[in-house]
Amino acid sequence: MFKNKPAAGKINPDATDTLIGEGTTFEGKLRTEASIRIEGTIIGDIVSSGDVIIGENGRANSNVSARDLVLAGQLNGDVEVRGKLTICATGVLNGNIAAQSLIIESGGVFNGSSKMPVSKASVTPVESQKELKASS
Secondary structure, X not given: OOOOOOOOOOOOOOOEEEEEOOOOEEEXXXXXXXXXXXXXXXXXXXXXXXXXXXXXXXXXXXXXXEOOXXXXXXXXXXXXXXXXXXXXXXXXXXXXXXXXXXXXXXXXXXXXXXXXXXXXXXXXXXXXXXXXXXXX
């Protein structure tokens, strides 16, 4: 009847175990090891080891730190994702972002500045050769 709980400290960041439902307002800092879906309103920072999904009816006045972010609603605040930020056709983001990958669907709105950190995998062969010559 009940699912076995994972061992202490072994929370799956791929599991969405938290939902802020439509008609719900949460105020305060939210920290989660798993993924979260927001269909209501949240006021306060969101820190997730997993993904953050803000649905079409979701509203957040928050700074967000997560693995990935999918935005179909409205977000007012800065975003830092270790992976991909997707702004859907119905999404509106007012704030600055730092992300490895950024996708804005047609109709999506982004007002702010973006920064994409350089990873070693994205260094081109020409840049690698320059680094090798410089270190010789």
